[in-house]
Amino acid sequence: MIADVPGARPVAQSRLVFQGGVWDVRSDDVDLGESGVVTRDYIHHTGAVAIMALNDADELYLVRQYRHPVQAETWEPPAGLLDLAGEPPVDAAARELHEEADLRAGRWDTLLDFMTSPGGSSEGIRIFLARDLSEVPEAERHARHEEERDMEGRWVPLAEVLASIWAGEAQSPTIVAGALALDAAKRSGWELLRPADAPWRRPPSLLD
Template sequence: MPSADASQPALADAAASWPVTGSGDLHRDGWVVALRADQVQRPGHPEEEPFRRIVMEHPGAAVVLALDEQDRVLVLWQYRHAVGQVLVEIPAGLLDQGGETPEQVARRELVEETGWEASSWTHLVTTWPSPGISAERAHLFLARDLREVGRQGFVPEHEEAEAVTGWVPFEELHAAVLDGRVQDAPVIIAVLAARARGLA
């Protein structure tokens, strides 16, 4: 197999910051996300006009692929208004409490959304789901050694109040991902990452 071209950058994401010549809020109402418009300058090209980029500010999320001893996945069927569909999903939640690590959020969300907790946790991957517009960073975990504990006083509202939870064999979910019946990005990434790493 040929080695990477030495003239190419390293095969890893790298921090960078292009100059921003102006910025303004487009929408900010205190709920989870905000929109702003930045005027961005290409480095080393002061003769060029800055270009406009819309940024969705987002606190990030934690996502849980929970597997029981029979290799069944704990899934949710939940309505998502933006896409007009009930999606097959896995437990997930926002890093919006302050001071919590992604794993702590994953543990909390698993309990709140499903009433189950896990004693074994493995970080699968961290992703930028839509970096062309969103600053969201998603942390995906595999959870095992599950036990039912109830929702610990959490009362679901809105879409969550109508969500249905259930157990699906991993192989069936994997097949549904591959043939396009399940299209939620965190589910796809978690399932494929777990399989690729030999964890499911």
Template structure:
């Protein structure tokens, strides 16, 4: 058997569209249809592919000195659930690097600043029908901020978000038992639990690169 370690890695190589149209335009997302030339039963054929355009999001997995994860309980209307989540938000500021979004959300949603940031996870949550890409960063060396330092008014869903601190190993168990179901939270906690094995030494420092690959 061959060694596939070098070959197995995602790469960007978009197919060229025959034509495209926007069928819905919202405040932060849009629905598009691209027509692509694909192999068919009798040669090539042009077929539609529908997908949501999304600016992407970033999340912060904040660990305190006792190795506890900071979680926020937020209402998500699309699911009808109150979900325990990492501080996170949409990358809706033009050109903002993913780590800056995570830093901003940790401050605005949870009221904390972190001294040390590392890359933890980078994934497409719904690659079959959405361009959304989520970056999760490990945040350590936490400092609680005053309201004046935060400088952000929480409204709508963010106005009522209870906070909890859960030991990392207990958070991992909660994921495996199906008690936590938010995608970025599940992936972030499992990645952090795995990285904790070597004291997070294998993680790369977070940079302000825009991750175009």
């Protein structure tokens, strides 16, 4: 088994290039020893969670949301930022499932941890598998705003999601990574799943 090797190289200077509402952009002068000092610009991110909500009919609850940087409405699992200091990732996932899908889950497992673009972003994402689902009562549902206001939600068979990925029709990283991991976990008889509070070697967060 291979494993990433954690450990930061010395930073001679770090500059805040841009401070945004969700993440920052930093420029670091990194000392690589004999290879010299190099400048690396990157997005300093809070990290995020995503939820593969699977019902008894082998369907996933997905949302279609406008993503301006790629100028497309992408199909994705419910997801959100880890932007509340000290909030456990599984609690953040439960909050996002409530807000974006009007669902609660009786069982949570860790499905996958990954980094979206380690050469240019510190964003780490944990994808959870949520099962034993129930609907949030109408009076307790979250009022959605901005991009979330008009997003579509739909139950989609896992087989259809996988076919869309292989055809290049669904390209969001959370749906690609999450659906492929879910398919592998299911084929293993769920042996690949980890506990919801499994250790996570998260990249440095904006909130650290």
